[in-house]
Amino acid sequence: MGKAMRASLLETLNSQVDEIAEHVAAVLLSSIPGFADRGDDLHKLTTLTLTDFLRHADGARTELDPLLIDRAHELARSGLDGGSAAHFWRVISQELWSWLTVRNSAIFDLRGDGLAVWNGFLATHERYAAAFMDAFFETQSELRAAELSCRRVSLDDLLAGKSPDQTESMLQVLGIRTEQVVIARFSFTGDAPNDPSDPGSRFQPLIREMQAHTRRLPWTVSDGSLVLCLPYDERTRDSIRRLSEHLDTNVRIGISRPWPVAGSLAAANRQAELARRGAGATTRIVDFGTLSLMQVAALHVDLPADDVPESLNILFTEDAKSDHEWLRTAEALLQAHGSISGAANLLRVHMNTIYYRIAAARRVTGLDLRSPGVLADIQFLQTCRSFGRYVA
Structure with missing residues (x-):
């Protein structure tokens, strides 16, 4: 041209x-x-x-x-x-x-x-x-960095129970408009990558995994845990169920009861932390809202083995060592309200087997598995051990 x-x-x-x-x-x-x-x-x-x-x-x-x-x-x-x-x-x-x-x-x-x-x-x-x-x-x-910082500060204030009369409006600003929320706390067992200048760095892989299954929701890092505020609806429940199938085995999750947005979230945050402490290798997600009062009580207790009656320690030790089925029998008796025939039906064994196990447990430990007090102690100790609050 x-x-x-x-x-x-x-x-x-x-x-x-x-x-x-x-x-x-x-x-x-x-x-x-x-x-x-x-x-x-x-x-x-x-x-x-x-x-x-x-x-x-x-x-x-x-x-x-x-x-x-x-x-x-x-x-x-x-x-x-x-x-x-x-x-x-x-x-x-x-x-x-x-x-x-x-x-x-x-x-x-x-x-x-x-x-x-x-x-x-x-x-x-x-x-x-x-x-x-x-x-x-x-x-x-x-x-986004500035927004994230503001969102984290706002969520920190909500979790601390500050300005409870403004909780609902602050949650709306953070994108949550349901009448109830749940608080979820995530932590790792063992070592994870960590940048001391950014406490959220060790949770970045977890956050990316979660973003594949949940909405973009406010989060913060508190006391070594990743904390999320989640709208309480069917989508959240489905997301949590799916999420548990994808997370690494070293992740522990505690979830609060559904909590109304018209008030302080401090109690919900405390429930989530208690539930997270109760999570373990076999139960990686603990939902506070599904726990019995005895399980809730166990979460509040650090129970050293030295404080447990020696007879109970012997019962648990011998049952684990020799597979006497004493603990399963005690659980069946609890469910059957002390009925020998009811416990036998639950375990699908003969009634004489139940009588034999009761006699054997009494001979070795001195405990009567038909006693409501003994059964209550066994149930509580099992609950403490299941939620990781039993210190051997």
């Missing part, structure tokens, strides 16, 4: 910038929901972009226009999503190509050096798109 033809093409495009920008802006508005209600701003942004393309093409500009990069920061701060920002640049190139090949086909020679002008546009487009998106995501990351 000769210099005269090139100059003619660029002059024609310069005269059509407003018209091209209006057309491109209309296409963007119709194809990208994120640009709704941005008509005037979008037209200005498109005009600025096309003008810079032409100034680069005729050699009037060699550096990127800082005004255009500033617009990337503004769009990120306005809440535009990254997909919409990236699509803006795809539409720009598509519609500019269409304009050249359809509206200006007489002077845009596809068979000759006209493509040199287009290649120049593409090179400029690539530079601007890369710089624009870098600036956009940089600002978006800064905003």
Whole structure:
């Protein structure tokens, strides 16, 4: 393409910038929901972009226009999503190509050096798109970091029971609008990657795993645990059930009872922490809302073996060593309200077997498995051991 033809093409495009920008802006508005209600701003942004393309093409500009990069920061701060920002640049190139090949086909020679002008546009487009998106995501990351910090501070205040009269409104700001919530606390056993400057770093793999199964919800890190506030609904219950199947075996989870949003969340946070302490290798998730009062009591107790009557320690030790089935028999007697025949039916053994086990336990330990007091002690000790509150 000769210099005269090139100059003619660029002059024609310069005269059509407003018209091209209006057309491109209309296409963007119709194809990208994120640009709704941005008509005037979008037209200005498109005009600025096309003008810079032409100034680069005729050699009037060699550096990127800082005004255009500033617009990337503004769009990120306005809440535009990254997909919409990236699509803006795809539409720009598509519609500019269409304009050249359809509206200006007489002077845009596809068979000759006209493509040199287009290649120049593409090179400029690539530079601007890369710089624009870098600036956009940089600002978006800064905003998300600031938002996350604010969300964590807000959740920390809620969990501490501050301003209970504002709990409901604060939860709405955090994206939770149900009448009840549950608090979930997650922790690791053993070692996990940890950055002392960021207490949330050790939970990043866990957070990524959770985000695949749950909504984006407020979280914080407290006393070495990851703490989430979850809306209490069927979706949350399903998410927790699915989540338990995907987490590593070294994760322990405690969940509070459903708690009304009109008040302090301090008690719900305490329940979640108690439940988390009760989780172990066999029961990795403990839901406080499903526990009996005896199980709740066991969570509050650190029971050293030295404080347990020697006869009970012998009963548990000998039963584990020789498989006497004394503990299973005691459990069956509890369920059968002390009935020998009822316990035999539950265990599918003869009544004489139950009598034999009762006699053997009494001979070795001095305990009578028919005694309600003995059965209650056995049940409580089993509960303490099951929830990890028994210190051998």
